[in-house]
Structure formats: C-alpha cells, structure tokens
Amino acid sequence: MGRLSLRNPLATPEQIAESPSQRQGMSADVEASMRSYTCHLIQASGTILCLPQLVMATAQVLLQRFYYLASIQDFPLRGIVLGTLFLACKAEENPQTIRNIINVVDIVVKRDRRYPEVVTDGYDPEYYELKNEMVIGEMQVLRRLAFNVQVELPYRLLANYLRSLKLTDQERVPQLAWNYMNNLLRTPVYVCFQPETIACGAIFFGSARVQYWTAYQPAMVGARKLKMHGEGVLDEHVAQMRKEMRDKLDAELAFASQEKNVDEGDGGGKRSQAEHVDDGTRPKSRRGVPDSTSRDHNRRRHTSSRSRDTRHSSYRPH
Incomplete structure (x- = not known):
C-alpha cells in the first residue's frame, strides 16, 4: 500500500489477514468495532460542520488505510480522527478552521459518552491538548501513508x-x-x-x-x-443491439432483392460490359449485400431505362 499510483492503494492480503492491532493482541471483532466508531465520529462531525460527503468519505478512507499500517493501541482514536478530518478538508479543497474541527469532534465524543456538552475555550488547557493531538495525528497519517492522500471515490x-x-x-x-x-x-x-x-x-x-x-x-x-460487461446485467442491452443489427441487415437484403427483381422485370436491353465482367477492382459486398456503388449504379440505370420507355413507347428490345 506504500507504492505511489494514480489508482487507490489497496491493502495486501497479509495486512488484511492480520493487521498491526491484531499482531499486538487485539481481536478482530474489537478492532472492527473501533474502526466503525471512529468512522461514526467523522461522519457525525462532518454533518455538523456541513461538509460535503466527499470530504467525510475521504477522511474515513484515510483512517482505514492508516490503521492497516499502524496499531490502534499505539495511536489514540481521537487524535487520528482529528488529523484525518483536517487532512480531508484540505485535500478536497474545503478548508475548515482548526478550532471548529476540534470543538465539533469534542462535542460529538462528549455526546456519545453522555458528558455535558460544553464547548472548550480557546485558552483552555483541554483545547491545547486536543490541538496537539490533531497535529500529531496529521503528521503520523502523512508519515505512514508516505504523503499519499489521494482517494478516488466511487x-x-x-x-x-x-x-x-x-x-x-x-x-x-x-x-x-x-x-x-x-x-x-x-x-x-x-x-x-x-x-x-x-x-x-x-x-x-x-x-x-x-x-x-x-x-x-x-x-x-x-x-x-x-x-x-457482456453477461448478466448487460445481456438485455447486447441482445437489443444485435436485434437492431439483424433488422438492418435484413432490410438491406430485401432492398437489394427488390431492385434485382425490378431490373429483371424491365427486360432492359443491352447491359454494359461492366455489369457482366468483374475485373476485381470493385469491392465485393459483405454477406451478399451489394455495396453502395452498385446500388447507386442500378438506380441510375433503372431510371434511365424508364425515361427511354416513356419517350419511345413503340421501342421494344430485340
């Protein structure tokens, strides 16, 4: 997951089978619950901050990537939540002030723990502690992800x-x-x-x-x-396209057959040598369908034959 690419970096099978937190003794169920809770904090905080869904989704993806490279026991959840949310706001060009992010995340955590929802003052020691956690969390995320914060969302x-x-x-x-x-x-x-x-x-x-x-x-x-592609969902669309192609081909064959019958019914006089001899220079039609050049030539010959019959009604070919 450390290689830089235009595609989203993915976790390796070894990382998925055993994450750093599991190597330190944490069970898979506990880790999944803690990951889910941190994503809940990001989603709830982003909703209060009126952030676009792209920003909140980017922050959650960055957090999931980080905890495949580092252990939850080594890095507290709150600091990583603050750091990833701050990074996502900058990456998606929707910047927010540090104070707003800290206060909102702190309020969401207190609400979940049923603590009094008191906004921390800018000069409160608790505020400085949260600010330090945010800065450390942002630096750790950038360091572990090798500054690759690109997230392509679906x-x-x-x-x-x-x-x-x-x-x-x-x-x-x-x-x-x-x-x-x-x-x-x-x-x-x-x-x-x-x-x-x-x-x-x-x-x-x-x-x-x-x-x-x-x-x-x-x-x-x-x-x-x-x-x-090519199966299941798109079968109906592929079948419809094939049906339209068959109908078009049948229409061309019917048109060519009709022209041939009309030409034979005319009994039309002497045919040119080019109509009887194929010197190989004219492109052959596909699947028995005459090409556009031969169709145009037949139309012109048929029209000229009719005009001659109209002008000389007594003329009959020998």
Missing part, C-alpha cells in the same frame, strides 16, 4: 453507471446504492477494492433489494463472479 462512477443502465428513473435503486456505499465506509472495503468494483457492487445489492433484476439472484454470487 460516487461519480455510481452516477454514470446508473445512467448507463437506465436506473436513474427507479425510485429506490439509486438511493439504496448510495446508502450501501456510505455504509461500506465503516468497513475495510474501500482499502480492499477499487472504486469501480464498489460502485458495481452497490448497484447490484441495491437492485437485488428491490428485485429489479430477476436474472441475478443472491445464490448465483457464490457460484461465479459478478460480471457487469
């Missing part, structure tokens, strides 16, 4: 996929897919998969919830991987 991809699959008119599928992506922020999914995979999975689970696609059932997921 929200834009979700909107494009829903539009491509013509699901934007559905009442519940877009909202359910959006909710699934927000809920997955509290899990390690965003450091295990790339954003396009997360967007496809959110659409699948959202549509399965309302039974929009009957071709995909949950029992099939264990049997084979979910393929969004």
Whole structure:
C-alpha cells in the first residue's frame, strides 16, 4: 500500500489477514468495532460542520488505510480522527478552521459518552491538548501513508453507471446504492477494492433489494463472479443491439432483392460490359449485400431505362 499510483492503494492480503492491532493482541471483532466508531465520529462531525460527503468519505478512507499500517493501541482514536478530518478538508479543497474541527469532534465524543456538552475555550488547557493531538495525528497519517492522500471515490462512477443502465428513473435503486456505499465506509472495503468494483457492487445489492433484476439472484454470487460487461446485467442491452443489427441487415437484403427483381422485370436491353465482367477492382459486398456503388449504379440505370420507355413507347428490345 506504500507504492505511489494514480489508482487507490489497496491493502495486501497479509495486512488484511492480520493487521498491526491484531499482531499486538487485539481481536478482530474489537478492532472492527473501533474502526466503525471512529468512522461514526467523522461522519457525525462532518454533518455538523456541513461538509460535503466527499470530504467525510475521504477522511474515513484515510483512517482505514492508516490503521492497516499502524496499531490502534499505539495511536489514540481521537487524535487520528482529528488529523484525518483536517487532512480531508484540505485535500478536497474545503478548508475548515482548526478550532471548529476540534470543538465539533469534542462535542460529538462528549455526546456519545453522555458528558455535558460544553464547548472548550480557546485558552483552555483541554483545547491545547486536543490541538496537539490533531497535529500529531496529521503528521503520523502523512508519515505512514508516505504523503499519499489521494482517494478516488466511487460516487461519480455510481452516477454514470446508473445512467448507463437506465436506473436513474427507479425510485429506490439509486438511493439504496448510495446508502450501501456510505455504509461500506465503516468497513475495510474501500482499502480492499477499487472504486469501480464498489460502485458495481452497490448497484447490484441495491437492485437485488428491490428485485429489479430477476436474472441475478443472491445464490448465483457464490457460484461465479459478478460480471457487469457482456453477461448478466448487460445481456438485455447486447441482445437489443444485435436485434437492431439483424433488422438492418435484413432490410438491406430485401432492398437489394427488390431492385434485382425490378431490373429483371424491365427486360432492359443491352447491359454494359461492366455489369457482366468483374475485373476485381470493385469491392465485393459483405454477406451478399451489394455495396453502395452498385446500388447507386442500378438506380441510375433503372431510371434511365424508364425515361427511354416513356419517350419511345413503340421501342421494344430485340
């Protein structure tokens, strides 16, 4: 996860199997609960600060990445929450003052612990302690992540996929897919998969919830991987495209056959040598369909033949 890339850095299988916190004796369930709680703090604090969802999601992804490189026992949760939220505000170009972030996170923590919700004064020793935790947390996150705070989120991809699959008119599928992506922020999914995979999975689970696609059932997921291109979801669109291509080809064949019958019915006089001899210079038509040059030539010949018949009604070919 330390290599710099335009793609999202992902955790290795070894890191997923045993995180630094688990190597120090913490159980997987306790670690998952603490990760979920820290993401809750970020989401609640960002909502009070009226931050965009992109900022809150970026902060949660940075926190998940950090705790795959460092132990929860070595770095307190509150300081990392403050540091990642402050970093995300700067990374997403939505800066907030240090005082606002500290006061809001402190209020959320006190509310969860049912402490009196008292805003700390700027000259209070507790405020300076929280400020030091924020600065240390920000430095530790930058150091562990090698200053790679780039986070590609799947929200834009979700909107494009829903539009491509013509699901934007559905009442519940877009909202359910959006909710699934927000809920997955509290899990390690965003450091295990790339954003396009997360967007496809959110659409699948959202549509399965309302039974929009009957071709995909949950029992099939264990049997084979979910393929969004060429199978399953896009089969209907591919079949429609093939049907349109077949109809177009049949129409061209019918048009060519009709022209041939009309030409033979005319009994039209002497044909040019170019119509009988193929010197190989004219491109051959595909699947028996005459090319555009031959069709235009037949139309002009047929029109000229009719005009001659009109001017010389007594003329008959020998």
